[in-house]
Amino acid sequence: MGLDDSCNTGLVLGLGFSPTHNSYNYAIKKSSATVDHHVNPSLTLSLSGESYKVEMTVSGAGDQIYGQTSSHSGISSFSSGRIKREREVCGDGEEEAEETAKRVVCSRVRDDHENEEGVSARKKLRLNKQQSALLEDSFKLHSTLNPKQKQVLARQLNLRPRQVEVWFQNRRARTKLKQTEVDCEFLKKCCETLTDENRRLLKELQDLKALKMSQPFYMHMPPATLMMCPSCERLGGGGAGGGGGSTVAVDGGTAKGAFSIVTKPRIYSPFMKPSAAC
DNA sequence: AGGGCACGCCGGCTTACATCA
DNA sequence: CATGATGTAAGCCGGCGTGCC
Numbered sequence: 375m376g377l378d379d380s381c382n383t384g385l386v387l388g389l390g391f392s393p394t395h396n397s398y399n400y401a402i403k404k405s406s407a408t409v410d411h412h413v414n415p416s417l418t419l420s421l422s423g424e425s426y427k428v429e430m431t432v433s434g435a436g437d438q439i440y441g442q443t444s445s446h447s448g449i450s451s452f453s454s455g456r457i458k459r460e461r462e463v464c465g466d467g468e469e470e471a472e473e474t475a476k477r478v479v480c481s482r483v484r485d486d487h488e489n490e491e492g493v494s495a496r497k498k499l500r501l502n503k504q505q506s507a508l509l510e511d512s513f514k515l516h517s518t519l520n521p522k523q524k525q526v527l528a529r530q531l532n533l534r535p536r537q538v539e540v541w542f543q544n545r546r547a548r549t550k551l552k553q554t555e556v557d558c559e560f561l562k563k564c565c566e567t568l569t570d571e572n573r574r575l576l577k578e579l580q581d582l583k584a585l586k587m588s589q590p591f592y593m594h595m596p597p598a599t600l601m602m603c604p605s606c607e608r609l610g611g612g613g614a615g616g617g618g619g620s621t622v623a624v625d626g627g628t629a630k631g632a633f634s635i636v637t638k639p640r641i642y643s644p645f646m647k648p649s650a651a652c
Numbered sequence: 653a654g655g656g657c658a659c660g661c662c663g664g665c666t667t668a669c670a671t672c673a
Numbered sequence: 674c675a676t677g678a679t680g681t682a683a684g685c686c687g688g689c690g691t692g693c694c
Contacts, residue, residue: 498681499683500682537682539662543683547665548681
């Protein structure tokens with residue numbers, strides 16, 4: 375019996391972020407919260423960047439929202455693409471730098487990642503600082519390379535064009551990943567703000583209901599049926615309101631005094647801290 | 653004109669290896 | 674020294690655009 379089921383406006387937002395190492399899977403899950411099924415509240419947060427968009431929609435209990443879920447089987451097959459890649463990788467050996475060639479094995483056909491001798495054939499190339507710096511500088515200028523630029527850069531770095539290409543691909547992926555994390559943090563903040571706002575509004579609603587129940591019968595009538603001053607559009611000589619367009623001031627029967635009901639439409643921004651009803 | 657094919661490039665996902673705490 | 678975490682080069686796959694036949 376929490377806030378959620380106290381009234382039909384129950385809206386609970388949850389955002390889980392579970393980045394797994396070495397994986398770009400980001401699961402944005404709604405927490406184990408209860409959402410009233412009568413109203414099926416829907417909340418959509420979207421964020422559009424250059425090439426990235428996060429959109430999540432909460433539409434019922436038990437739903438899980440995944441930002442990006444895709445998984446290859448990881449099973450290798452001899453598709454045309456693979457044959458193509460093998461040819462490409464092994465074909466530009468003429469431009470291959472000797473030093474690099476010592477470290478990089480040009481064998482792409484994997485048999486459970488081992489060659490005939492049972493020894494792992496995959497060696498890890500580590501770019502030196504100079505190479506990394508030049509690549510970084512180049513990336514700052516343009517995050518993608520045309521074939522000409524790739525060739526030039528590869529020659530400068532004493533690397534194969536394929537290596538330059540791979541470096542840029544990975545670099546773009548890292549940049550995107552970083553941006554994703556930033557966006558995710560942003561959305562989490564939005565989520566927290568909306569949750570707070572929801573909690574505040576629920577409490578406000580409860581207070582209003584309690585107030586209504588404690589008022590005498592005539593106060594239950596709709597405001598339009600109450601006596602209204604034709605000049606100032608105020609009810610019963612209340613002291614609140616004024617000036618604010620369609621603000622209706624109700625002088626409550628309680629000793630606490632008046633409160634106002636703002637009837638003009640509200641456009642909510644999660645970054646406007648105070649409640650719109652205040 | 654348009655369908656099929658080869659090719660290149662890229663994004664996404666994954667793996668394997670190097671390095672470090 | 675062993676081990677787990679992290680960074681990253683590279684492999685694989687699918688999609689898309691382009692040029693050619």
